[in-house]
Amino acid sequence: MDSAAQPGSRTPAAALPVPGTAAGRDGLAALLAQPGKAVVAADFDGTLAPIVPDPSRARAHPGAVPAFTRLAPHLAAVAVITGRPAELAVRYTGVADATGVPVPGLPGLTVLGAYGAERWDAATGTLRLPPPHAGVEAVRQALPVLLAELLPGTGVVNGGPGADAVHVEDKGGALAVHTRRAPDPAAAFALLREPLDALAARHGLVVEPGRLVLELRPPGMDKGVALREFVRETGAEAVLYAGDDLGDLAAFAAVEALRAEGGHGLLVCSGSDEVAELAARADLVVDGPAGVVDLLDALAGALGA
Structure with a gap:
C-alpha cells in the first residue's frame, strides 16, 4: 500500500x-x-x-x-x-x-x-x-494530606513550578494531580490511581486519567x-x-x-x-x-x- x-x-x-x-x-x-x-x-x-x-x-x-x-x-x-x-x-x-x-x-x-x-x-x-461542586472543595482540603501520606518526602507542590515533585493543579472546578515531574513519573501515577479513585468516589467526583495526570472532577x-x-x-x-x-x-x-x-x-x-x-x-x-x-x-x- x-x-x-x-x-x-x-x-x-x-x-x-x-x-x-x-x-x-x-x-x-x-x-x-x-x-x-x-x-x-x-x-x-x-x-x-x-x-x-x-x-x-x-x-x-x-x-x-x-x-x-x-x-x-x-x-x-x-x-x-x-x-x-x-x-x-x-x-x-x-x-x-x-x-x-x-x-x-x-x-x-x-x-x-x-x-x-x-x-x-x-x-x-x-x-x-x-455552580460550584461541594465535592471539589472537600477534595481540595483532603488531597495534600493524602499525597503526603502516599508519597512521603517527594515534596508535593501545589500549583506553579517547583522542584521535581508530584504537584497539584487547582483548576477551580477540578483538581489535577500531575506526576510528570516526580522522580519516577509512571510509578507515582500507578501508586496514586486507586487511592485517588477512592477519594473522588467519597465526594461524588470522578477521576479522569491522562498523560501522567489524574484529574478529580464532577461527573456528568x-x-x-x-x-x-x-x-x-x-x-x-x-x-x-x-x-x-x-x-x-x-x-x-x-x-x-x-x-x-x-x-x-x-x-x-x-x-x-x-x-x-x-x-x-x-x-x-x-x-x-x-x-x-x-x-x-x-x-x-x-x-x-
Missing part, C-alpha cells in the same frame, strides 16, 4: 494528508464538499499546545490561531474542547487578548472548558460557568458529551476532531456514533507514544501540535482560504 495512505503518514505541508481508513477519507471528503455543514474541534494540551512539565506554561502552537482564523469563515463552527478551565484555555490558546477581547476573525469559535461544563464564545466574549460531562451537544447545536453533518489523550477517547466515540447515524467524521491523533489507544482509533496520526497546525493550514488551503 502507498505509504501516504497509512495513518500517521505525512505529506508536504501544503498538501492534505490522506487518512488511513475509509471512514476517515469519507469524513474528509464530506468536510471539503460542504464545509458550511462541518465542525472542526480540537483538544488543547498535547494537541494545540505541546505538553510541558509546568501546565501553567503551556501555550498554543504559534500557528494555531492563524489556522483557525483562516478556517473559521468556511465552517459551521470551530471549537476547542479541553479539561482546562475555559478562561485559562482562552488565554493560553491566544484567541483573546490580555483584556479578554476576542481576536478578529474568529466569531465562530467556541471554547468548551472543564470538559464542556464551561463555555466561552468568541462572538460575544462571554464566559458561562456551572466529558468531551464526548460536549462534542455531541455542540454538533447538535450547530447542525453540523461532518466533524473533524483532534486529540492526544485518554480523555479524547470519549470525543472519538462521539464521532464514531455520528458516523453510525449517517454523518461523517475524521478522527485525528496528535501523535504520542504515551497514548497508544488513541492512535489505534484514529483515521490519521500527525506529528504533535505542529502536525495538527499543518493539517489545519492544509485544510484551510484546500477550502481556498
